[in-house]
Amino acid sequence: MRATLIYGRGDVRVEDVPDPAIVEPTDAVVRVTRACVCGSDLHRYRGMDPVEEGLRIGHEFMGVVEDTGADVRGVKRGDVVLVPFLWADNTCEFCRDGLHGSCRNGGRWAVNGLDGGQGEAARVPQADGTLIRLPVGPDDALVPSIMALSDVLPTGHHAAFTAGVGKGSTVAVIGDGAVGLCAVLSAARLGAERIVLLGRHDARTDLGRRFGATDVVPARGAEAVAALRELTGGDGAPHVLECVGNGEAFETALGGVRDGGTISRVGVPQYAQARLDFDVFMRNITITGGVAPARQYIPELLSEVLDGTITPGDVFDLTVPLDDISEGFRAMNERTALKALVRP
């Protein structure tokens, strides 16, 4: 089959790789009908040193079940399924706690010999725990919004949920990428009254307003902190959703959070250390968040996609065939596209 490999900074290629096949009795093989390029894929696209053998990539996809192992009960050949960005058994005590990123029998895509999502097919471990059967066809009009459930919407929801956003909350969202916009949508969905979106790209922040942002701060760093504080009576926002993942965004979060407030980090951190000093201590700031248990949130979010309550698929503004996926990477990297859908 054809699949995407990354060879270094700016170097994404589609090549022939071995076809996936059942290895464990809990596996399924899924023919991929849609995949996405993720903002976190761009970290490597921007910074990876060249490698001789390309690395598989991609973790957001949906498709049709082609084969199942002997122990698989929940899905069968021909089922249309959504695949979360982590695979998990959905039964261990961590999964039962809603912590699928720590599943005893789970893991990530495109590592340790596993397929990535950006290819024609994938072997799916723990198929019963991982896959969500969809009640629509693979080309349904709802597919873009369903694809947003693979990663970006559950990740945005994780930010809002773990930050304790609820009815009447005042929330700041740092970052106008797909995750930031989905965090806006999630905060609105959870009842936030005031949602300040920090982002500098009009097309994106316009979508943020449609998703529920009440204010937009088109600035970054100290200027953004000052504007956010001015919008919140000088004190900052009790809930800050950090949807970028770099050190500057974390520092903006510290500057913009109210004393006693919570910063939830859902941008994959591109730093090892961060400020947790006397000031953070005296202000009783809580740092939470992390990798989202998408599998946990998908059923609830899917029902709202199916009934049209939410349209997170609006984040997709580019569709490319698999062979042109490098165009999707390029456009997202240059910010001419917000998020790319891929058709194998």
Added chain:
Amino acid sequence: MRATLIYGRGDVRVEDVPDPAIVEPTDAVVRVTRACVCGSDLHRYRGMDPVEEGLRIGHEFMGVVEDTGADVRGVKRGDVVLVPFLWADNTCEFCRDGLHGSCRNGGRWAVNGLDGGQGEAARVPQADGTLIRLPVGPDDALVPSIMALSDVLPTGHHAAFTAGVGKGSTVAVIGDGAVGLCAVLSAARLGAERIVLLGRHDARTDLGRRFGATDVVPARGAEAVAALRELTGGDGAPHVLECVGNGEAFETALGGVRDGGTISRVGVPQYAQARLDFDVFMRNITITGGVAPARQYIPELLSEVLDGTITPGDVFDLTVPLDDISEGFRAMNERTALKALVRP
């Protein structure tokens, strides 16, 4: 009056300073009947560069009201009062949120011209908000346990409370100083079932067991993490109370916390940056805690001291006269004393 000043590493002196007097109509003047030396005082005792003019010090004390400003209503001359380690108006929106460390009209002792607690008397700003009237005399047998309410017990309680400790919780407490031991007591009081105390001083961990520790790990660093994980089925503790404040203790907390768990920091951080990397992110670890709103917790804890339910005063194992306070610093620094009470 006589008061304690610190001039540098290991250099604590008792000298004559101006008598306190009412400045603001919301002030009281309190004659100090007991003070304490705090573990956090030792940070300067161990590391402060020499200064020409000594700095006032001390933030845990009780006493008798000698004078009150024109606007003070809640206390009057002759009242025996407990003084929390921060002063606050107890009425602003931060105080109403239980966040007295961020009070709009509050602050710390022994800074900006204010008296410290380790002297014969102190001007108390925001007297109505700050002071707690006591129903016992200044030499009552309960005084040591009452003095523990000025800082160490509310700080231990803050660790347990903000970490979400409740009925049946499994908790790890890092540090066998007075705050760590009070964190053990607090976790037990909140219903924790398993309390693992990390500490290497038998006399202290023995008191920890009396306060409710079910297990003691007499190790630090990687060895402590391994032992803690072994005691918790390999996964670590869902609630970790970090009661030391140095980088090693924070790293031990990261190593010993269960995925999805919470670290509450109540040791004043002696570091500016800490690890908040991809590992912490993937494990969904929450970092919370900070400076304790002692004023918020004191009424509830005081009632249990008065009825004999808890005896946090057991942490005091040395009493020194004010003129010999340097002996209290020395003994605590050398760990021959756990915590020193001071009699002016």
